Amino acid sequence: MRASATRLSAKPSRTVFYSVAAQWDNLGDIEIRNAALGWVRETSADVIAYSGSMPPAYLAAFDSDEKVRFVSSPVRYQALLWSHLLRRRASIVFAPGPQVFGPSAKAIGKSLVNLINVAAVRASGGAVLAVGRSLRGRGGLARRVEAVVVSVFHLYVVRDTRSAEVLGEDLVNAPDLAFAHDFGESNAAGARTDVVISLRGDRPVGVEGLRKVVGHLRSQGLNPVFVTQVKRDDDQHRDLGHSLNIPTVLWEDHTHLEQLERARGAYAHAGVVLSNRLHALIFGIQHGASPIAVLDLASDKLTSTLRPWVELRVTNPDFDRLDDSEWPSVEILPPVGQVEAEAERARVALADVERQFLRLLDTSKNVSLAEATV
Template identity: 25%
Template sequence: MIKSLIFYKTTAAVDNTGEVLIYKSLLEQLRQYGDVIVDDRHKMYAMFHKWMGVENNERLSRFSDRSFIASMILEAIKGLVIKRQVAFVTGVGEHKYTTIKSAVKNLLAACFLALLKVLRVKVVRIGMSIQLAGRLTRDSEKILSIFVDHYYVRDSLSQEHCLKAGIKKVKVAPDLSWGYAVNQNSWPKNSTQITNIMFSFRSSIYNDDLKKIESLKVAIRFLADYINSNFDCNIYISYQVTQDKAFAEEVCRYLAIYFDNISFVKEQVTLDNAAEYYGNANVVFSNRLHALLLAYKFGALPIGIIDVPLQQKIVGIFKDIGFPELLYHIDEIKSISISENDIDETVQAIKNVEKNNTRILNEIFVKIFKP
């Protein structure tokens, strides 16, 4: 039987370790079910594809002189003749549809997917959080979903949005990061005493809302006060996204006025060096989903300091895994309690969730790509 040909859309923030994490995890899954083709024609994604681990034979530039869309359509036509299944995989990441422009884009995408369905292409949307505001955006997403064979969101709150829009085929697939495996027990750590704590925060969710940014800094100061009152440890300020570096430096300068155990991690935390940083941290505080979901893989307790109304994807995922108590709203954080004795127990409980979610993901991909 001829292997499936899988066209994989990889348009993401190019300097975001969290995006690399989920796209790389999905790539590793797709390789098990066919030959993967990634559009590498845009130079801005060159480093992103390198971090993802895209092989030369998976690059569109090595496969065809045509565009990504033209290549997919041509291969779909050929597939009808030689009986080869062609698939189009898309949807990864956070999607907020709130404007007429986004609704129009959805309708144009629906027209394209309708053509693919005529050519019997298997269309898969997976790995996304979604928010739909307004009837027009809800209706446009509902129309688009008609032409999607497998429609998966990554949390129950996104599923609720879709069901309210009339998308009955929507199902939940665990966040793709759960399926990314790291080498276990390859880093030293003092598990009986808190010695290193990491902060990894973004201010970009607020754009230029100085009041909100100040609230975030107040919450971070509260954390530093608590840590220094209860533990003899180091606090490291890090970042997983290049865009976050300036705010990380600002936080470091701000905290250094009050405390002498503050250090700045100059290099971006990536999948390649995460073991060095998260592997030596006992606790990681962050308002980035995949800083939290990467840190626990290396034995660090992930605690989210988030803006609940603006960061529903984090709320949804932590609710689904049964750990909403690991999240604190920045405007309501009055107290926090960390027990050195509970860290290993909580991290192990999250790893048990990871094991179950990885099994679920594997079963979902078997179902998607079964002959």
């Protein structure tokens, strides 16, 4: 992105506007939004975070303090944003995750609102930042509008290699923000013989193929376990666990924070994670488990996000092959230390982004964007 000679306001009273609203039942959404919020909280800024319809248990899973104020009303949030920016007291950070643009009037309207907001904040001297984004969409006009929105940002970082192709622009790429957390010290010592399986409840599963894989894993002394990271996957995990005689870590009536800790506990004992959910794979990688992606042919989300940073093996929803080989011919567990080294490389790459992010956002310093912008 082009550098700018504009300077950020050095006033410490500037407030950062952010959003934590996402899928209320998805631990991955909490993980990445909490990571970005943590970066913001390293500065001197107060935070006004849009929460929408997120339930209290969802919000309780975030690391927040008295400097973070949750606002559920979109009208109130927008009014507060403009009240602050008219007094030159606003910066804005777009939450990590997917942004889908398209040719519909509603989608283009949303992009135009984003453009007005970020242009106004930047004109007022505030920082306009986005990290961990993922762009998907279609339509010539929609793409051009979104490209203009992206061009206004001081820092705009995507988490995958596909986003730049979709937008038709050069974009900065870095790992997904879930890689920011290091759980190495919490991992189980010694042999890690569990295989975490976490599957989307809205996708077909080749049960007989999975049954054969489970039998092969057990013949190798490995212990499959179903782990729910998205609450709506509970029903399928429960049914598959019963059918295949596999233990489960279901969400059920647990709070978001409780299920987050239970899931992490399962990954801490895993040598492999088998999933078609992006953040199930990353949670596993965080804890040293080798990722095996169950690929949906209609989506490149998993490969475009993970393959720049880790060795990713793949299978299909029928589980008939692992990469191009039969399951029995493949060494399931990774070489000792391989996954940990890949996870550390991703964390180092994110740390570089974080330093740029903080130089731009820390309102207690007089920072030149020409020095700090990618």
